[in-house]
Amino acid sequence: MLTSGRGDEVSTTRDNYLNGLQSLNFQLANYTAWLNGTESNFTLPVEDPNVTPLVEAFVTFGSEIDPQHGSYYSNMTGFWHGDVRPHNLTSLNASEAASSWRHLSEQLMLPVNLSAVPDLLGSWNWTRSNKLSLSMGDKLITYEHDGSDHDGIAIIHGKIDLSEPDSSEELRLDFEGVHVLSTGSVYAIAESTGRGMDLRTLPALVPEALRNDSARAVEAELTSRISKLKEKIESGSFDQDGSEAEDSPKTRCSFRLFAQLEATDIPQHMMEELEKEIDEPTGISTVKAPELVLEGVLLSQSCGILYEIKHAVGVQSQRLYRKITTYSGVATIVNLVLLALFRKQAAQSSSAIGLSRVSRYTFLIQSLLDAISFIGHITLGILAEGRPSLSVLAPAGLACLLFVYEAQMAVLIGQIQAPEDAPSRPAVPTPPPAPPPNTQAPGDSDAPMTNVSTDQPAPAQPPTVPTQPALPARQSFLQFLWTHIRTDPAARLWTILSLSLIVVFRIVIALSLPLLFIGSLYSSMWIMQIYRSARRTRSSGLSMEYLVGTTLGRLFFACYFLGCPKNILDVEPRRWIYAVALFMFAQVLIITLQERVGPAFFLPKRMSRVQTYDYHPPLPLPDSEAPEQTLGDCAICMDAILVDPSLRRSKSSDGKERPTIGRAGGLLAKVSATQKTYSLAPCHHLFHTACLERWLAIKNICPQCRRPLPPL
Template sequence: MGGVYLLTKAGDIGQSPRRNRSSLPSFLFITFVLFMLTNNRGEELDARYHYLRALDSLNHQISNYSAWLNGTASNFTLPSEDNTTMPLVDSFMQFGSIVDPHSGSYYSNLTGFWHGKVGFHNLTSDNATSNSWGHLAQEFVANTNMSALPELLGTWNWTAAEKLSISIGDKAISFTSPGHNDSQDIAIIHGKVELSHPHSSEELRLDFDGVHFVSNGSIYAYALPAGQRADLRRIPALVPSSHMNETAHAILTELSARIARLKAKIDSGSIESESTEEDDTPKTGCSFKLLGQVETTHVPQELMRELENEIEHPTGISTVKAPKLKLNGVLISQNCAMLFEIKDTTGLKSPQLYRKITTYAGISTLVYLALLALLSREMSRNSAPAALSRLSRYVFLSQSLIDAISFVGHITLAILADGRPSLAVLAPAGVACMLFVYEAQFSVSIGQVQAPEDATPTPPRPTPAPPSPAATPAPDASSATPAPTSAPTYPPTAPQPAPQPQPAAPSPAPTAPERPSFLRFLWNHVRTDPSARLWTTISVFLIVVFRLVIILSLPLFFVGSLYSFVWMVQIYRSARRGRSSGLSTEYLFGATVCRLYFALYFLGCPKNILDVEPRRWIYGIAALMFVQVSIIILQDRLGPTFFLLNHTIATKTYDYHPPMPLPDPESPEQSLGDCAICMDAIEVDQSMRRRPKSSDFREKSDVLGLASGARRTGGIFSAVSAVGSAGGRKNYSLAPCHHLFHTACLERWLAIKNICPQCRRPLPPL
């Protein structure tokens, strides 16, 4: 043991004592982990507290309601029946009756989405009193407090409301009541009513709860502003007196079912935090009664039951054609003295809508895959820098913005369509995201290639030639000083002391370069790097667009503008640069047709899945897109500026074939020089060579003119006579940096790089 101890101590000699690790980082890390694990505990406790309060309230309501039904002492009292409501309602609609099951039937389940139009009636105006139902309106609003109307109406523009959207959840219940054993004629309905203006995105939402009588298709419900829930126990006062008893027992069954579901949630711990409304204060204080009637169909009841079963649980069997689901009714408010007339409101059942969304998602996925294939082929076809220099980056940038908006829209639709179609809608959203990324990257690549094309090439700086010996003046013999033959003698002087070294001046201490701040570095990077500038622009633009996507008119205007000018920027670039686009006809027509599928579906089809009102201007945009495609194709055939006059062309393109001085006719090689790429001679066309038989004056003028012109202009750009015809001219190409090439050699080189192979300066398009 002693030996081991000595070895241990000897091994510790020369080592620093081990420092204990601080416990503060560990404590902070554990605290952070616990915070992340329990940061939503407060919300869960708050939601649990609300659930428990709701459960206590329901228990209290059902106890008093049960006592009232049994005729014992209770704190609940059913409101007295209003005798002025139904006579006024009968002036606008008629409630249905039970039809012969062999000749007609009603839809038994109204779960779905309804859309229609409404007509507003002010029951206190002079126009209302002049109608046939004017005296009924006066009786209806006789007890209305007119002084409280401005506060109850709020800021909502009631007179401008024209559109109506209703989402209904319909659930049939079985209950037992005296005289009605196991009745299933009553279904509990709940949902939302949304009133909207035709030219505004602002909506007024009302939440309603009520009952639906399956046998005659009538609806009775209370509709209150968003955030308020109607008391189900008051609904028996709204229905006809003949159905009051069974309605009361149906409400008792529904309240018991709600208590059971709430208890199950609390016991299982599956408590969800309640979503907060965007506007806590309701837009109005008006309370409404929703009274409606489902139109009868000419389908027998047995076939209608078979049709509804197939819609809810499709098996593939053949059924009758589904008749239209229509609803008429009124939305009436006594405390605000107004009435909305609901006419010809059509509905689409939830399974049918989900199937429609799934079909749309499948077709949209195929369209996006076609766009992706077209883009891939076009990118591979135009991968060379020479081809990229012809394209406009904004063509693909605008398409990437359209696909980004489409991606966000499809994701939002997948979230709203909670159910089976959500996964189907994710497919076009994913392909749209891929298109956005590829198009943005392709736009960045085009920008990188085209970045140096606008840079002005700096000509090479001439180096001064050394002076020639002939130019140096010779020394004059008479003024030349003869070199001394011996060194001059001086009188001896005293020895001078050695100079003392002077102290050197202190040099300034080197200062460390000031490091720029992060924001300055980021700004310089975005300002100087084309890729960073383009991605920053795209990001900021998308953030602004997505923040405004909730306003319906702005996205439509933005998307319409992108569709209108998606090809216009390519036409402008081709005309400005004097070069064809290089886009294939396959891509032009294919991308245009695929893009217009989405635009025409949502803005031209009246029965689209989002229920967007058709806009006629979308057909003008479609025609404009095809006109632009035709112009691009004609630019390839007839020239980039075929539709412009010569004096309207603002930018002249660089001429690679300027007039060149002809070589000496007596020279053994009739060439302009050597090609800087292949190093072969650039021969002059045979038909344009100088003839040796010419006058002495012409030869002299040619030689002198060429020499003087070369001295005046620098030589190579002096045009004494043209080299060949148009075909001969194209045999050579002179770059702005004064390097000469074969045209074929330069074309092959520019297909790889757009810089000069000798001086590496950027070259304009050939």
């Protein structure tokens, strides 16, 4: 898009395509001549006769079955996962040495130069690999032979990923092969990414009876690839080769893949109907799809490595994409519910009093969870194709909105609660005026008296030269940044959020302890709210609807990917996720009890007693002869704070002032009511209680001196 087809990079890519087209034309010409029995530069390589017996010791190849009683899957396009068991053919262990295939492996390794094996193996830890993943494309080839069309052979291609349990790295191999539909057998060659493969050598792997049909299928595939390459060159739509940007191959071993599909008990015509419905769904009822399973062997004669593939389970691409679309719809609804619950709770807690009750870390943790959700869904959308890629954008976009709103909420809460953590500013005492020179301070009887003659002028004082104050040292940028982060709560919160996001990106991309990190986030989501409510002896203000709905919505994603055995990412279930779910609901129960019983109900009495500030202390009543019987003026509305007439001072017959009491029993009630009408702040500014309540709903600082105020 940036070069519009005129840059040097596009020109280089076009030259590579032209060179590739020329090479394919040359290969096809020689291959066709070899098939027709004319002079050719191509010769089919001869496979070692010990390969097939060794492979059959691990895999039993299938045969044609009665189409009325059973069938094989004809389309293997999809994603496969299975376990592998490595065997080092150059150094057999005790159990392998006693096996029936020991002599076959020895015969296979006789022509191999063992001194060159370590250099070919590379840096990959072959003996630790225990997992295998396959992404496979299966394309049915129609070829002409003996004047008629045949379609019993399919060309397969894809990638093989080997992984080990304690490492996030993978060894990737590209493979090309043939799939015999009538027997469900697979024969393929595999090389490290970046190393070329000659498709014409595939017929050497198949049995003699299928060699001719496989050779014709390979010829048809080469012709098809040449035609597609010509179309790309003519249209100028060049694909960038991603293999060039990958790391250098970890190995130079050449592999052969032999696999066998598991037969099903479904008749052939019903299997064809099922696969047609999977590829192009119309809504008709079909038989239940059986599990797609294969077993096989991945063999490298040059390196003496054999991997035994056990029960690899596959999911066809179309079924997986529909599963992703279904998941995206459910995830979109869950995120919409989470967004609606958050907006409703944010509206309820929009006042300063509401924001002072909730914990900023609760929303900060949720924003990190939504950041992980956004990154994960976007990555899934990039890897998926077609409609699933677009459907995943919906939950990703909602997760991004949730992240932004919750991060803003956390910053706002931090700004409102910042005065709580600010140190109190004590009043600076004014120093007494210094006594004049040559005089005695009052009350200092021990100080000698100095006689000062009024006839003689005082000695001249040297003129005082004003000194210029020293300029502070100029701070470096890092010092200024550190001071700003340390003193500004908003900057400190954004810094913590940014560092947390960097950790999240690293975890999601590098897959370094992601499950432990996510589990810890879920476990601590409500803990900080419980701690704040108990510490401040105030309820959280979070509604039961928000608590339960948010907990269920968050647990949907965690329990799906870590509890469901057939999730779309094929993540192995972790049983500890159910303990995390129970722990979260226990936290919700504690918050509910804090609302009903008390914020610190679970603490001992000696720990739950928190000294709170009394805004209504007893104040002396105004003098009875004062023109206005008030306690003073409100610092907010500037109106007088009136005293109840029944409590005003009056003189008795003995000349003493006392408050007038209408009824003795109602005195305490009247005093209490009067005290509730005024509020005295810790900074000794007096307010109407109603005025201060309205002010604290906006800000929790004194409107006069700007000092932080405790909850009213």
